Amino acid sequence: MATGRTHRPATRSRGIPEATVARLPLYLRALTALSERSVPTVSSEELAAAAGVNSAKLRKDFSYLGSYGTRGVGYDVEYLVYQISRELGLTQDWPVVIVGIGNLGAALANYGGFASRGFRVAALIDADAAMAGKPVAGIPVQHTDDLEKIIKDNGVSIGVIATPAGAAQQVCDRLVAAGVTSILNFAPTVLSVPDGVDVRKVDLSIELQILAFHEQRKAGEEAASDGAGPAAVTREESARSADQGPDGDVPAVMPA
Amino acid sequence: MATGRTHRPATRSRGIPEATVARLPLYLRALTALSERSVPTVSSEELAAAAGVNSAKLRKDFSYLGSYGTRGVGYDVEYLVYQISRELGLTQDWPVVIVGIGNLGAALANYGGFASRGFRVAALIDADAAMAGKPVAGIPVQHTDDLEKIIKDNGVSIGVIATPAGAAQQVCDRLVAAGVTSILNFAPTVLSVPDGVDVRKVDLSIELQILAFHEQRKAGEEAASDGAGPAAVTREESARSADQGPDGDVPAVMPA
DNA sequence: GGTTGTGAACAGTTTCACAGCG
DNA sequence: CGCTGTGAAACTGTTCACAACC
Incomplete structure (x- = not known):
């Protein structure tokens, strides 16, 4: 690419x-x-x-x-x-739109530190027509149909995506087409964007998995040294086998 | 970091x-x-x-x-x-507690991708006595007073902090004292923890500020080359993996 | 005295490019 | 042939340690 x-x-x-x-x-x-x-x-x-x-x-x-x-x-x-x-460019005002007003989107809209540093929630957008007009954090939710107009009318260049994964790329495309050039993505998807557009992602599940990796490593080492530590919870410790065997098949796989 | x-x-x-x-x-x-x-x-x-x-x-x-x-x-x-x-250690079960059930905490509790990969929300904890017993995402909220017992009874080693900034360090100290060794912090504070404890932070406000920096730079260069097309700077590559992220001062409804 | 600012050494990460193997 | 696996090169980021300066 x-x-x-x-x-x-x-x-x-x-x-x-x-x-x-x-x-x-x-x-x-x-x-x-x-x-x-x-x-x-x-x-x-x-x-x-x-x-x-x-x-x-x-x-x-x-x-x-x-x-x-x-x-x-x-x-x-x-x-x-x-x-x-x-x-950092915080001496100017950055209007921001949040797309996807579910639990997370609402949390973001309510987030105080938002406004504190030059960022202003210019609009909340959701695909659910039933939400249209309902105020969240004091701002009325608008329908996705008007996304392009909202972006342009407010001169928005930063968009926050808090939709389900399935909708994220589509929303992203529309945001970019409307003029947004920086995106903060909370949906667990890899977004593809044209050159010139910045994407940063925040992914809870990835963070937890990284923690789990280190956690597992700690548990493994604990066995080597002492044993008196605090609890240690691994229920099903069962050997995490040293290393692969000579080839092998795929032992049961994991959950979704 | x-x-x-x-x-x-x-x-x-x-x-x-x-x-x-x-x-x-x-x-x-x-x-x-x-x-x-x-x-x-x-x-x-x-x-x-x-x-x-x-x-x-x-x-x-x-x-x-x-x-x-x-x-x-x-x-x-x-x-x-x-x-x-x-x-990654996902073949085992990782019970997780979420502390601070405001907008953000509720969003996290409802987040599906959580359970899908070996992570299980073992408990929700909040300082507001009025919330105790109320179910969020089908799990009854418990009071902070019982934090230590909850951690130990469930063998929790991973904790998620979604409290306001002011409460985060205190909550962190209690989690660590009770045996938690990995923390995912959504509060906009630097947590100090003893050696052997991992902390990852997700800070919305920081992510936005990083985007603003690049956005400002784009605007500046536009003046230089200007003209047709998106000729400015680009950085298509997905950004560095999350290091910081959401949530800031007051994740909304959440008393200290 | 104390503390900044920075070249130079070091460490970690990414990219290249190709040998090795199915 | 096609694609993996990997040394080596290039690059980015961090730490050291000290000269410059207040």
Whole structure:
């Protein structure tokens, strides 16, 4: 799939590593808390602790933004809040639509932190005609038929998909056709989008499976060392066989 | 992130890279779909397309699990489903508790994909005494006072925190003290946990901010090249796997 | 003194490209 | 021939450690 796109040649000065971008919101949150407590300055060590990273990483991250600190002193909280907000594009207003107002969509609509940082729920959209007009979080739900008009009238460029998996790609296509260029996908599906559109996904089931992997590993090692730990629950431990046998057939398979 | 450590010195042969682990659930989902359509074998190219990655990456990932393919042919779907499930620890039952039954907690409790893969909602816990006994998704909500007993009686090792930010660390401490060693955190807070406990976070507000960053950049470059077509930047690749995600300050209805 | 900013070493991840095998 | 499996190269991200500076 090509993905083509060379990297911007000018990716020298403005090129902030993706990993750094992903941490900026974390720093911003910690800084906002400090700001509310009227703390004037903070050292990389303190801020790093509050954000849950180590200080070297934080300093390196900030170095991509510029030299906003003062040696021997630290960083000015207000100034950094502003710089990071600007870098993230939070100094402007981002109207957002949420498509799929089920349990999750409603939870997202009610989510307070939404509005707090430049994001504004411009509309709620659902395919169920019976929901049309009903207010959720104070915003009336609109029908999918009007999706394109809603996007255009509100100048929406960020869409949140909270529909069932089966509807996600179709909704995605319509959002993109209407002008949306960033999508946050909660449906457990791989969305395909044209070049130029960003997709980020949030997938509960994947997160749990990753935890289960590590959990299983812990249980396995526990056996080797002690035995006194807290409970350990594996009911059906039964050997998780060391490794494959010489080939083998497929022993019972798993659930859906 | 967070979480940290994966060390284990002796983890050389069984050491599957974290990036690979994060993709296994994706492969598993694609394989399950193929399995349901009774597709017997699949090539790395086809499976990679279905999972939204490139084939070289997929083959490298599978090579960490063992040699489960057949040259010139591809992979046996059922066999791979089994192997990945086993590797992820999904052949056993994982009882999970959800703490904080607001909008989000309820959405999670109702989420079907939960039960489908070895995860079972063992209990719902909320601090609001008025909710006690009320069923959500068919499961009666229990009061926080009984948290420790619930964890122990059910042998729970995975906990989901969907409380407001202010309550998250306290809930986390109690979960850990009661024996939980893996936590999925939806509250917008950095949790601190002792060594040996895994935390993954899902933070909606962070995801949106990352999208806003890229959105802003697109808008900026548009000015430079402008003109016809979506020429701007692209990043078709599915974003990094979820690291953060939803929920923010007040997941709605939820008293501390 | 204290703390930032950063080059350089290191670690992890992705991609390439092709040998090896069915 | 076709497709997997994998070394090696390229790239991205993290950590170290210290010079520069207040």
